[in-house]
Amino acid sequence: MSLVTSTEMFSKAYGSYAVGAFNVNNMEIxxxxxxxAVEERAPLILQVSAGARRYARHVYLMKLVEAAVEDxxxxxxxxxxxxxxxxxxxxxxxGGFTSVMIDGSxxxxxxxxxxxxxxxxxxxxxxxxxxxxxxxxxxxxxxxxVDSKDASYTNPDQAAEFVERTGCDSLAVAIGTSxxxxxxxxxxxxxxxxxxxxxxxLPGFPLVLHGASTVIPEMVARCNQYGGKIEDAQGVPEDMLxxxxxxxxxxxxxxxxLRLAMTAAIREYLALxxxxxxxxxxxxxxxxxxxxMVRHKLKNVLNCxxxx
Ligand code: G3H
Ligand code: 13P
Ligand code: ZN
Numbered sequence: 117m118s119l120v121t122s123t124e125m126f127s128k129a130y131g132s133y134a135v136g137a138f139n140v141n142n143m144e145i146x147x148x149x150x151x152x153a154v155e156e157r158a159p160l161i162l163q164v165s166a167g168a169r170r171y172a173r174h175v176y177l178m179k180l181v182e183a184a185v186e187d188x189x190x191x192x193x194x195x196x197x198x199x200x201x202x203x204x205x206x207x208x209x210x211g212g213f214t215s216v217m218i219d220g221s222x223x224x225x226x227x228x229x230x231x232x233x234x235x236x237x238x239x240x241x242x243x244x245x246x247x248x249x250x251x252x253x254x255x256x257x258x259x260x261x262v263d264s265k266d267a268s269y270t271n272p273d274q275a276a277e278f279v280e281r282t283g284c285d286s287l288a289v290a291i292g293t294s295x296x297x298x299x300x301x302x303x304x305x306x307x308x309x310x311x312x313x314x315x316x317x318l319p320g321f322p323l324v325l326h327g328a329s330t331v332i333p334e335m336v337a338r339c340n341q342y343g344g345k346i347e348d349a350q351g352v353p354e355d356m357l358x359x360x361x362x363x364x365x366x367x368x369x370x371x372x373x374l375r376l377a378m379t380a381a382i383r384e385y386l387a388l389x390x391x392x393x394x395x396x397x398x399x400x401x402x403x404x405x406x407x408x409m410v411r412h413k414l415k416n417v418l419n420c421x422x423x424x
Contacts, residue, residue: 117185117186117190117191118185118357119181119182119185119190119193119194119213119214120191120192120193120214121193121214121215121244121245121288122135122161122188122193122195122215122285122322122366123150123216123245123285124191125159125161125191125193125280125366126241126286126322126366128423129157129322129361129366129420129423130320130366131132131362131363131364132279132321132332132361132362132366132419133361133362133418133419133420134160134325134357134360134361134365134367134408134418134419134420134424135158135159135160135366135367135368135418135420136158136160136161136368136370136413136414136418137161137162137163137195137197137324137367137368137369137370138160138162138163138356138370138371138374138410139164139165139168139197139369139370139371140162140163140164140165140168140177140181141168141322142178142180143180144378144399144402144403145374145378145403145406146162146180146181146183146184146289147184147403148403148404148405148406148407148410149162149184149366149374149407149410150184150188150190150408151184151188151407152189152322152407152408152409152410152411153188153410153414154188154189154190154421155222155258156411156414156415156420156421156424157290157421157422157423157424158190158414158418158420158421158423158424159190159191159192159244159357159423159424160188160190160191160192160193160367161192161193161195161215161418162181162184162192162193162194162195163175163194163195163196163197163217163369164177164194164195164196164197164208164213165197165198165413166198166199166200166204166354168197168263169204170389171386174207174208174211175211176325178194178211178212180189181194185209190424191414191424192315193214193215194212194213194214194215195213195214195215195217195247196208196213196215196216196217196370198217198219199216199217199218199219199221199235200338201231202218202234202235202238203232204215205235205238205246206235206238209238209239209240209242209244210403211365213244213245214245215244215245215246215247216232216235216245216247217246217247217248217249217288218232218235218246218247218248218249219249219288219365220232220248220249221249221251221252221253221288221290222252225250225274225278226273228248228249229278229338231279232246232248232276232278232282232284233281233282233283236282236284237280237319238281238312240283240378244272245285245286246280246284246285246286247284247285247286247287247288247324247367247375248282248284248286248287248288249287249288249289249290249324249326250270250271250274250275250287250288250290251269251270251271251275251276251289251290252268253270253290253293253294253295253326253327254269254291254292254293254299255271255294257345265292265307265310268290269289269290269291269292269307269310270289270290270291270310270314272310272313272314272317272318275289275314275317275318276280276289276317276318279318279321279337282397285322286321286322286324286366287318287321287322287323287324288312288323288324288325289310289314289323289324289325290305290327291306291308291310291311291325292304292305292306292307292309293306293325293326293327293328294327294350295326295327295371295372296372297329297331297336297346297349297350297351297372297376298348298350299327299329299347299350299352299371299402300350300351301348301350304350304351304352304353304356306352306356306360308359308360311323311350311360311363311364311365312363313371314364315363315364318364320351321364322364322366322367323363323365323366323367324365324366324367324368324369325360325365325366325367325368325369326369327345327352327355327369328352328357328369328370329351329352329370329371329372329373329376330352330354330357330417331349331350331372331373331376332351332371332373332376333375335373335376335380336349336376336378338384339376339379339380339383340386341383342380342383342386342387343383343387344379344380344383346376350371351372354416354417357417357418358417361418361419368417368418370413373409373413374406374409374410377405377406377408377409378402378405378406380405381398381401381402381404381405382398382399382402384401384403385397385398385401385402386398
């Protein structure tokens with residue numbers, strides 16, 4: 117088995133479940149995610165941000181993910197998360213990634229199209245698929261302002277035109293999610309009407325949801341119990357993610373929840389074992405915490421267990 121693209125994963129998932137795309141930065145994270153996917157018999161997307169690539173370096177992440185493919189025997193897609201220009205996409209394509217995201221969401225419509233088209237033209241002849249983004253993810257304040265939705269959320273008609281003109285393979289849409297641990301003030305709200313409209317104009321085409329951590333309150337409490345100060349955190353409720361997975365969202369991105377799980381485990385271990393200083397003693401529980409969180413996501417949030 118070698119690395120795969122997400123094409124087959126998405127065509128199997130469309131309309132009934134979503135594939136988990138988990139951000140990776142080091143060996144323990146990759147191992148924890150891989151072990152969870154083996155136990156849940158789930159396909160997997162491992163994604164690397166520019167920051168992760170700077171932190172761990174391309175070659176280390178590449179080799180670790182190759183090791184995960186060999187170790188798990190699972191179909192794994194290696195994806196660049198939020199590529200901000202052509203150069204980083206090119207470098208990841210040439211460096212063995214099977215999928216890249218070109219994030220032109222901050223650009224005017226025509227410029228986003230031109231940049232995405234440039235990446236697609238480079239990626240496709242090399243067997244690599246491309247995720248693009250249209251619309252800007254919400255900030256905490258945006259959730260309550262209806263007028264700001266039309267300015268920043270994905271416009272369904274533009275989405276259809278964008279896909280047609282760029283030839284991209286999947287599209288990240290803005291319907292109310294946002295990155296990090298502070299997503300909503302008050303009740304969580306996603307614009308499902310908009311999602312439905314986008315999906316109806318792009319039948320069978322894989323949509324992507326970024327900023328989809330749930331920020332589980334018990335996990336925040338565990339972080340805070342041992343000295344953390346994470347206040348007013350709030351994420352996307354699990355039932356909303358399950359619903360999105362039935363509406364054409366084929367890829368759901370999760371990073372913050374893994375960070376919280378890992379940090380809670382390390383804080384707890386060090387607080388309870390102040391005399392220990394062997395990194396394996398706290399990184400082992402951290403890896404287990406990642407595994408537990410990913411199993412929970414695959415089974416209960418993505419509906420992606422037993423899909424192999
Ligand atoms: O969407 C961003 C991901 O959570 C990655 O974050 O850029 O800090 O690695 P990062
Ligand atoms: P979260 O911050 O909600 O985990 O989102 C991660 C993400 O979208 C990575 O691209
Ligand atoms: Zn993202």
